[in-house]
Amino acid sequence: MTTSTRGAAKTPAVLVLEDGRVFRGRAYGAVGETFGEAVFSTGMTGYQETLTDPSYHRQVVVMTAPHVGNTGVNDEDMESKRIWVSGYVVRDPARVPSSWRSRRTLDEELAAQGVVGISGIDTRALTRHLRERGAMRVGIFSGDAVQDDAALLARVQEAPQMKGANLSAEVATTEPYVVPAIGEKKFTVAAVDLGIKGMTPHRMAERGIEVHVLPATATVEDVYAVNPDGVFFSNGPGDPATADHAVSVMQGVLERSTPLFGICFGNQILGRALGFGTYKLKYGHRGINQPVQDRTTGKVEVTAHNHGFAVDAPLDEVSDTPFGRAEVSHVCLNDNVVEGLQLLDRPAFSVQYHPEAAAGPHDAAYLFDRFVSLMEGQRA
Numbered sequence: 001m002t003t004s005t006r007g008a009a010k011t012p013a014v015l016v017l018e019d020g021r022v023f024r025g026r027a028y029g030a031v032g033e034t035f036g037e038a039v040f041s042t043g044m045t046g047y048q049e050t051l052t053d054p055s056y057h058r059q060v061v062v063m064t065a066p067h068v069g070n071t072g073v074n075d076e077d078m079e080s081k082r083i084w085v086s087g088y089v090v091r092d093p094a095r096v097p098s099s100w101r102s103r104r105t106l107d108e109e110l111a112a113q114g115v116v117g118i119s120g121i122d123t124r125a126l127t128r129h130l131r132e133r134g135a136m137r138v139g140i141f142s143g144d145a146v147q148d149d150a151a152l153l154a155r156v157q158e159a160p161q162m163k164g165a166n167l168s169a170e171v172a173t174t175e176p177y178v179v180p181a182i183g184e185k186k187f188t189v190a191a192v193d194l195g196i197k198g199m200t201p202h203r204m205a206e207r208g209i210e211v212h213v214l215p216a217t218a219t220v221e222d223v224y225a226v227n228p229d230g231v232f233f234s235n236g237p238g239d240p241a242t243a244d245h246a247v248s249v250m251q252g253v254l255e256r257s258t259p260l261f262g263i264c265f266g267n268q269i270l271g272r273a274l275g276f277g278t279y280k281l282k283y284g285h286r287g288i289n290q291p292v293q294d295r296t297t298g299k300v301e302v303t304a305h306n307h308g309f310a311v312d313a314p315l316d317e318v319s320d321t322p323f324g325r326a327e328v329s330h331v332c333l334n335d336n337v338v339e340g341l342q343l344l345d346r347p348a349f350s351v352q353y354h355p356e357a358a359a360g361p362h363d364a365a366y367l368f369d370r371f372v373s374l375m376e377g378q379r380a
């Protein structure tokens with residue numbers, strides 16, 4: 001529920017965590033109330049890409065960068081058609097945006113899309129709280145929605161949990177569409193949309209791939225109806241433990257040994273398709289400077305992340321799976337979380353992070369080239 005935005009900068013707002021901690025600030029964006037899972041992102045740039053990443057559906061994002069909105073909102077950096085975060089938390093919003101690409105302020109954009117936010121709170125203290133206690137449910141209330149804290153807390157505690165949430169179908173396309181190859185067309189890829197970011201098919205198109213983006217409900221028959229050289233499984237919101245349909249479609253692709261690449265949710269689906277479990281991280285990885293080691297080359301890359309779950313696979317041994325041998329190809333150097341998987345007997349691999357780099361460093365762009373090599377290998 002949202003109401004007017006006029007004068008929001010002076011409207012009181014309150015953020016209530018499910019463990020009872022309360023932060024008071026001012027309304028930012030739309031005035032009203034919202035609920036979600038409180039998570040923090042450490043990206044210093046790229047707020048527009050973060051806000052429009054469908055993987056943030058049902059999450060309230062806390063920005064650790066103290067000053068947000070400096071470059072306003074442009075028409076080029078959207079990763080999807082709308083803002084997906086369910087709430088937005090900043091310390092000090094820019095009063096005047098400054099960028100030659102800026103078309104409107106971030107405050108206006110959040111309000112226009114009905115996204116309730118809060119500003120003027122100690123985001124550092126909030127982040128430390130989430131790091132110590134873990135990601136948890138939260139509510140933001142402003143204007144008429146502000147009531148006594150106990151009443152608000154009771155409502156936060158009734159909000160749905162992220163664990164067990166099956167959300168891909170809520171964000172994915174309902175109709176298939178094609179992203180044409182840029183330049184000469186070399187390959188056709190079927191991309192299963194579990195919450196895909198726009199930059200991902202673009203990175204493939206740049207490499208001569210025609211990308212057929214398919215709804216999350218696509219079947220193995222739908223995937224093969226486009227006669228693909230490779231199959232891709234995208235990022236997406238929610239708990240991978242609920243993604244049974246995507247897991248069975250992926251198993252159908254693995255059986256046929258079609259080259260396969262997965263990103264983020266796609267990595268978790270590959271983990272499950274191979275028989276590994278997934279689990280919820282205490283507070284997740286979100287930001288654009290996470291160090292990851294590619295164990296196949298030993299190289300360390302700085303990477304963009306947005307994940308709250310991870311694959312539970314042994315780090316130091318090759319695993320026997322129903323689809324042959326598999327190993328952990330990438331690992332996060334901060335905490336040893338599995339960041340990539342690869343099969344040794346079939347052309348399939350995935351990463352838990354974001355080589356499409358929107359926003360973020362381009363260190364991991366080579367992964368799209370690896371996918372192309374797998375497709376070339378299959379033709380040779």
Ligand SMILES: NC(=O)CC[C@H](N)C(=O)O
Binds near residue numbers: 234239240
């Ligand atoms: N960006 C993603 O694909 C996120 C995957 C999953 N929803 C997670 O939080 O771990």
